[in-house]
Amino acid sequence: MRSFRILLFPFSLVYGAIVIIRNYLFDKGFLKSTGFNIPIIGVGNLSVGGTGKSPMVEYLIGLLKDRYAIATLSRGYKRRTTGYILATEQTTAIEIGDEPMQFHIKHPEIAVAVGEQRIEAVPQLLYDRPEIKTIILDDAYQHRSIIAGLNILLTEFSNLYANDFFLPTGDLRDQKDSAKRADIIIVTKCKAGMHESEQSKVRNILQPLPHQHLFFTSIRYGLPYHIIDRSNRHLNRNTEVLLVCGIANPEPLKKYLQDETKSYDAMYYDDHHIFSFDDLKEIRKRFNSISHEEKIIVTTEKDAVRLIKFKEELQALPLYVLPITVSFLFNRAMAFNDLVVNFIESYKTGDHIQPE
Known part of the structure; x- marks a missing residue:
């Protein structure tokens, strides 16, 4: 399989060029990004495959749902419907997709919505549920038409984005430099007993910027x-x-x-x-x-x-x-929680720089 993917290297170069050009157009303002006057948290990755986005979104739901009126907004991958849908008691996974349905079943007290065009779905969601104070964008790191005030980037311990390459030779759907847009980088699916020397090794590979916060998590089965x-x-x-x-x-x-x-x-x-x-x-x-x-x-x-x-x-x-949950390693759960809550609270005090 690996040798076959190497044969697809020319296609990776073409795909990578398209991704780089698209990001350049966003960076220079030729493609527009829109912000909303509400705390928006983006959770995503640079690669395809299971980096643990759903458990992280659920962790955020558990952290925030008793403090704020929150909503999740997903694309609704592989659902058999199109357009914007706000989940109700009659909603099925066929209509909104696996992960959103999972959020809806486990957390019926929050708003769960899907929409391919999230730039259109956000205003509709806020119209339908005007009490919402925070939106979690699921799998939205590449969805640059919306400005997320807090970007959380996930990368799997066994397949770090820094060691990867563009599809189809590798697993990257975005360029490595896009990691610079992250406020928080989380290395997922680490061993529960991960040693500090391994943490240092990963930090040296990823080389987070001074303003970026790096965390390590493992999976905990219930x-x-x-x-x-x-x-x-x-x-x-x-x-x-x-x-x-x-x-x-x-x-x-x-x-x-x-x-x-x-x-x-x-x-x-x-x-x-x-x-x-x-x-x-x-x-x-x-x-x-x-x-x-x-x-x-x-x-x-x-x-x-x-x-x-x-x-x-x-x-x-x-x-x-x-069931699975996220467990933060090296006693860093409180530090992560504080970053997220302080980001939301900054909107109340006006300390947060509002997106243009």
């Missing part, structure tokens, strides 16, 4: 809960697991199951896969083929929002959802 009745189930070394997932990077999850269970089988699907009845039949068939008595099916929260439509069929199936 207690699995049944997809329908939400009853909890502990994993142990006597449990055999059938993993069902369609996510960009399942490696951390595979490693976790290897460490925590007796053994596991796996059924992998494309990222954002829309599950069918045939898929459900195959899942049940594979699960029934496991002879061990203590066995369960495990899936991710992203996949769960696409499986929940089979509610009646899943009632009797031991299908458990494994």
Whole structure:
């Protein structure tokens, strides 16, 4: 696979040239960026694939939702609708996409909206929900038509943007220099016991600017809960697991199951896969083929929002959802929280420089 991607190097040069020209046009003002008189937090990355945007957005939701009226605005990747949609009680993942649906289910008290043209979606969202005081833009680092007052850039520990190259040879969808626009850089999916020497090594590779704040996070898995009745189930070394997932990077999850269970089988699907009845039949068939008595099916929260439509069929199936949260390393959670809250509070005092 790697050798094949190297053969695509000429296409990477063309793609990279287009990206660089686009950024130049924004930097010089030939393409316009618009600001809004409200705190907007942008969360994104420079690469394709799973850098942990959804867990970080959820972390921000948990941090802010009891302090402010907040909203999330996403593109709604791979949904089967177009245009602006504000989630309601009747909304499905097909209409707004996996991640927004996940936010909506877990945090029904906040506004969750999608829209490809976010420059048009922001005013509509503020019209629909005028009480909103803060907007979190999900996966919006390259969406430069909107000025985010606080830009949070994520990069995966095992695939740092500084060591990467443009698509399709590498995984970069933006140029490395775009990292200079970040206020906060977060290295995600680090080992929980990461040593300070590794932190220093990564810092030397990324070389953050003096004004940029660098953080390191790891994934923390929670207690699995049944997809329908939400009853909890502990994993142990006597449990055999059938993993069902369609996510960009399942490696951390595979490693976790290897460490925590007796053994596991796996059924992998494309990222954002829309599950069918045939898929459900195959899942049940594979699960029934496991002879061990203590066995369960495990899936991710992203996949769960696409499986929940089979509610009646899943009632009797031991299908458990494994939640994940972000854990800041080196006792830096409070420092990150303060940066985010102080950014929002600066709008109240007028200390923040309003975007043009």
